[in-house]
Amino acid sequence: MSLLCPTELEKLETAHLADRREALTDLRAKGPAGLEVFLAALPRRFGRELLGPEVLQDPNRIDLRAWRRCDLAAALLLAKAEDALLEKLFQQGDTDERQMVLRALSARMIDDATRRILEAAHRQNDEAVFRAAYADSALAAMALDDESLDRGILKAAFLGIDLGRLIGVENRARPELSAMLLDFMTEREAAGRRIWPGSLELAAHAPCVGVRSRILGDLWHGEDLRRYHAVRGARIILGDHDDEELRDQLRLRRERERAPFVLAALG
Amino acid sequence: MQLRIFEPHCHMFSRITDDYVAMRAAGVRVVLEPAFWLGQPRTNVGSFIDYFDTLIGWERHRSEQFGIHHVCTMGLNPREANDDRVNDAVMEVLPRYLEKGSVVGIGEIGLDDMTAREEKFYEAQIQLAIAHDLPILVHTPHRNKKQGFLRCLEIAKASGIAMDRVLLDHGNEETVRITLDSGAMQGFSIYPNTKMSPERMVKVLQEFGTERMIINSACDWGVSDPLSVPKTVALMRQAGFSDEAIDTVVWKNPVGFFARNGRGSEEDWMAEPRLDWTETFDGNSVLRGQDPSKMAK
Numbered sequence: 258m259s260l261l262c263p264t265e266l267e268k269l270e271t272a273h274l275a276d277r278r279e280a281l282t283d284l285r286a287k288g289p290a291g292l293e294v295f296l297a298a299l300p301r302r303f304g305r306e307l308l309g310p311e312v313l314q315d316p317n318r319i320d321l322r323a324w325r326r327c328d329l330a331a332a333l334l335l336a337k338a339e340d341a342l343l344e345k346l347f348q349q350g351d352t353d354e355r356q357m358v359l360r361a362l363s364a365r366m367i368d369d370a371t372r373r374i375l376e377a378a379h380r381q382n383d384e385a386v387f388r389a390a391y392a393d394s395a396l397a398a399m400a401l402d403d404e405s406l407d408r409g410i411l412k413a414a415f416l417g418i419d420l421g422r423l424i425g426v427e428n429r430a431r432p433e434l435s436a437m438l439l440d441f442m443t444e445r446e447a448a449g450r451r452i453w454p455g456s457l458e459l460a461a462h463a464p465c466v467g468v469r470s471r472i473l474g475d476l477w478h479g480e481d482l483r484r485y486h487a488v489r490g491a492r493i494i495l496g497d498h499d500d501e502e503l504r505d506q507l508r509l510r511r512e513r514e515r516a517p518f519v520l521a522a523l524g
Numbered sequence: 525m526q527l528r529i530f531e532p533h534c535h536m537f538s539r540i541t542d543d544y545v546a547m548r549a550a551g552v553r554v555v556l557e558p559a560f561w562l563g564q565p566r567t568n569v570g571s572f573i574d575y576f577d578t579l580i581g582w583e584r585h586r587s588e589q590f591g592i593h594h595v596c597t598m599g600l601n602p603r604e605a606n607d608d609r610v611n612d613a614v615m616e617v618l619p620r621y622l623e624k625g626s627v628v629g630i631g632e633i634g635l636d637d638m639t640a641r642e643e644k645f646y647e648a649q650i651q652l653a654i655a656h657d658l659p660i661l662v663h664t665p666h667r668n669k670k671q672g673f674l675r676c677l678e679i680a681k682a683s684g685i686a687m688d689r690v691l692l693d694h695g696n697e698e699t700v701r702i703t704l705d706s707g708a709m710q711g712f713s714i715y716p717n718t719k720m721s722p723e724r725m726v727k728v729l730q731e732f733g734t735e736r737m738i739i740n741s742a743c744d745w746g747v748s749d750p751l752s753v754p755k756t757v758a759l760m761r762q763a764g765f766s767d768e769a770i771d772t773v774v775w776k777n778p779v780g781f782f783a784r785n786g787r788g789s790e791e792d793w794m795a796e797p798r799l800d801w802t803e804t805f806d807g808n809s810v811l812r813g814q815d816p817s818k819m820a821k
């Protein structure tokens with residue numbers, strides 16, 4: 258299966274690239290060899306502007322607000338391309354091309370090539386490329402095995418990407434991953450560096466030793482985002498089984514909380 | 525008026541991060557890195573591919589982290605045009621670099637020893653430039669300058685490329701009139717001791733004016749100075765050149781020449797590049813483990 262179906266792609270083309278139909282036809286006619294040269298020209302020919310705030314966003318699948326016009330053009334051109342071409346385009350690409358290839362993966366059947374390209378994107382630390390691979394789409398959560406996905410999540414944590422943008426990772430939570438996230442927290446704290454605020458919320462989906470205590474502590478943390486994710490983490494645990502102390506602490510926190518988005522999470 | 529410099533010829537590949545810091549502090553906002561040779565012959569096309577990828581990848585990323593936009597020109601340089609182990613193969617991979625976002629021209633191409641092979645690959649690359657609507661940055665010989673310069677010009681004229689898309693580099697007092705008459709841009713590489721010095725450069729500008737004149741440091745791993753453009757600007761000031769005249773030479777002329785068809789623009793290049801110390805590339809942070817939050821921005 259693919260994250261975006263052909264009908265959705267057609268609709269997107271009509272809605273966003275109707276003024277560039279000729280350019281698309283011209284590029285389609287150039288064939289695979291043409292794309293090796295002209296994929297790089299897509300940002301100039303279609304624009305780097307985002308598709309806009311009104312575009313398709315499905316919290317369990319994909320968020321196209323992260324897409325640029327050139328990403329959509331690439332997705333349309335590459336939806337049916339051979340795997341080998343896609344891998345080549347990624348390898349040979351500059352930062353814009355790599356982002357476009359990664360976004361185009363959502364318009365294709367998820368297969369081994371998807372995994373190989375995502376893993377290649379992981380080895381880059383160009384943040385824009387990494388985001389295009391791991392954020393705003395459930396692709397990584399669907400395509401990667403545990404080991405690769407864990408590595409990707411840890412890197413997202415290192416780069417400080419919002420947990421909310423890592424679509425579908427909560428379905429892949431495992432106690433082993435939670436333990437790694439907690440270790441990473443400890444490591445950062447020991448170095449006097451900021452920890453990734455999403456750590457405890459994600460770990461709450463598959464708690465390991467220490468998660469519950471850490472959440473109790475973070476409910477009283479000075480950083481709004483830390484409290485926000487601790488609240489969400491606590492509610493995830495409570496959704497699984499009752500926990501009187503957690504319930505109590507949430508109530509006490511609600512009485513004192515001032516940040517509107519944390520209050521909203523407290524419900 | 526704030527000094528803004530488009531440095532149109534520097535081989536940053538061979539420079540250290542201190543150079544980027546000093547260049548930015550001296551007003552450099554954009555560096556153009558022409559593909560050239562690496563001091564010794566490459567033995568296979570793979571070495572070129574890795575070098576070209578560095579120019580559009582790591583080096584661009586490195587530059588942006590110091591607040592300087594990085595663009596480049598791609599090409600088979602005249603020295604290695606003579607080397608049959610690589611010349612044809614480089615020509616084969618070249619087209620796929622010519623549409624990349626940060627590639628703004630073909631260069632350095634031209635003549636060095638003035639061999640038949642050099643002429644053949646120079647001509648072929650001018651045709652590529654026409655096909656991809658790119659300007660050319662022409663390396664002219666350091667020995668037998670005038671004759672080589674004339675030959676570079678002659679070949680460009682015969683090729684059909686518009687002369688306002690030709691930059692003849694490494695010029696001197698002897699070549700400037702010839703270039704200006706041809707309609708091409710004239711580049712001068714300013715070196716600390718030999719060749720064109722900042723003092724000589726100011727005299728040339730006083731005599732010939734600022735129109736179609738471009739100055740650069742051509743800094744690389746040899747004796748060269750990445751600050752020779754700002755140093756020349758200081759001398760121009762002392763000699764009474766206006767801010768506008770200075771801006772014409774170190775900004776408007778190169779920007780006007782290279783920024784075409786969406787490949788960069790004055791607006792893009794006046795904006796800050798991605799200045800984010802937490803960015804790393806291919807696993808290699810230039811910060812080498814220092815805490816980004818503690819680095820002064």
Ligand SMILES: [Zn+2]
Binds near residue numbers: 533535558560632742
């Ligand atoms: Zn050079």
